Amino acid sequence: KAGVTQTPRYLIKTRGQQVTLSCSPISGHRSVSWYQQTPGQGLQFLFEYFSETQRNKGNFPGRFSGRQFSNSRSEMNVSTLELGDSALYLCASSLAGGLDTQYFGPGTRLTVL
Amino acid sequence: GQQLNQSPQSMFIQEGEDVSMNCTSSSIFNTWLWYKQDPGEGPVLLIALYKAGELTSNGRLTAQFGITRKDSFLNISASIPSDVGIYFCAGHQNTGNQFYFGTGTSLTVIP
Numbered sequence: 001k002a003g004v005t006q007t008p009r010y011l012i013k014t015r016g017q018q019v020t021l022s023c024s025p026i027s028g029h030r031s032v033s034w035y036q037q038t039p040g041q042g043l044q045f046l047f048e049y050f051s052e053t054q055r056n057k058g059n060f061p062g063r064f065s066g067r068q069f070s071n072s073r074s075e076m077n078v079s080t081l082e083l084g085d086s087a088l089y090l091c092a093s094s095l096a097g098g099l100d101t102q103y104f105g106p107g108t109r110l111t112v113l
Numbered sequence: 114g115q116q117l118n119q120s121p122q123s124m125f126i127q128e129g130e131d132v133s134m135n136c137t138s139s140s141i142f143n144t145w146l147w148y149k150q151d152p153g154e155g156p157v158l159l160i161a162l163y164k165a166g167e168l169t170s171n172g173r174l175t176a177q178f179g180i181t182r183k184d185s186f187l188n189i190s191a192s193i194p195s196d197v198g199i200y201f202c203a204g205h206q207n208t209g210n211q212f213y214f215g216t217g218t219s220l221t222v223i224p
Contacts, residue, residue: 024187033165033211043156043201043214090155099144099163099205102212104155 002027004093004105012111016081021051021108025093031055032074033102034066037088050097078110086112090100119215126192127223131150134218135186136202144205145178145185146212149198156201160187192222 005024013019025032033056034046045058049068068074072093078085088109092102119136126132136145144163148156160171162178162185169176175188185202202215 006155026121042216045213058211062158072116073172073188092155098210101158101161103158105150106155107153111155 004090004091004103006091006105006108009106009110010109012113013081014113015081015083018077019080019081019110021089021091021110022085022090023072023074023076023080023093023105025091026103029093029095030072030102031094031097031100032072032075032076033097034100035090035093037058037090037107038086043090046076050068050095051069055097072089081112083112086110114122114222117202117215119200119202119214119218122125123219123221125221125223128192128194130192132189132192132196132220133186134200134220135184136204136215137184137215138204139183140183142204142206142213143182145149146203146205147176147185147187148201148203150201150217151198159200164216192220194222196220197222205207207219 023079031050037043048056050067063079066076074110088107090107092104094100094102100110114148122193150156157199160176165182167178173190199217199219203212
């Protein structure tokens with residue numbers, strides 16, 4: 001079974017731009033969660049999508065948004081990029097969220113200049 | 114959000130030595146997971162624990178779900194160079210219905 005895939009793997013943007021990251025979950029998994037990982041803050045939960053609906057949200061500003069498609073693929077968007085948005089963005093999929101074990105993708109490394 | 118404290122923050126050990134790291138919280142969790150992350154990659158699941166007191170092994174790795182449900186530990190026996198990486202614990206609570214991650218333990222194995 002293929003694992004979680006994320007595209008692109010690396011991205012360089014400048015302040016003020018916007019970016020869209022993509023995540024394809026493991027086949028059959030309906031829950032996709034997004035995390036931001038930085039050296040100082042560790043893994044911070046952004047949001048979780050299940051059946052095309054945002055089911056849970058972390059403590060991030062509205063510039064961070066996401067969506068999920070009917071095939072469970074998910075996208076994350078960050079608008080008006082700031083230098084502090086530079087991070088590894090990870091998505092994790094699970095069967096139905098909640099207590100279900102999460103499996104991570106390789107991440108998208110975003111650098112904001 | 115909930116804070117999971119991992120210790121130690123970093124470890125430098127000789128190849129062949131055993132390793133022990135733990136994760137503690139002031140809150141109760143109902144699931145504990147342990148992940149390993151290599152540089153530039155996403156975390157890979159090592160062991161999942163679902164029941165207080167549960168002891169689970171995966172090869173040279175052994176993890177336990179603390180009886181109080183506020184802690185978990187991970188042991189690695191007879192370490193090898195490929196054990197190098199950052200180890201994260203993650204706990205799940207019904208409140209908030211999300212996983213919270215520990216701060217990570219960086220492991221270096223000296224051949």
